[in-house]
Amino acid sequence: MNDLPILRCNNFSPAITKCRCIRTVPAVRRRLIVDVKVYEPNPICSKQEVMAIVKDNNQLCLDPESDFTKRLLREFFP
Secondary structure (H helix, E strand, O other), X not given: OOOOOOOOOOOOOOOOOOOOOOOOEOOOOHXXXXXXXXXXXXXXXXXXXXXXXEOOXXXXXXXXXXXXXXXXXXXXXX
C-alpha cells in the first residue's frame, strides 16, 4: 500500500465573508484621523466602504455619501 502525504494548508488571516462596515458615521474629528482605507464594491460586498484609522488605532466606518467623507477622500487621494 502506498502512503500518500497529506498536505494541510493553514490560512491565518480570516476570510472576508461580508461587508466590513455594518454601521457608519457621517464624520469623525479630522485631527484624530491618521489614515484612510477605501474598499471598492466586490462580489462579497456590493457597496463602497471607507474606513478611517484614528490615533488609538481603532477603525471607524464612514458614510461614503457624506460631505465629510467626500472631502476627506479628496484630501487623502488628490
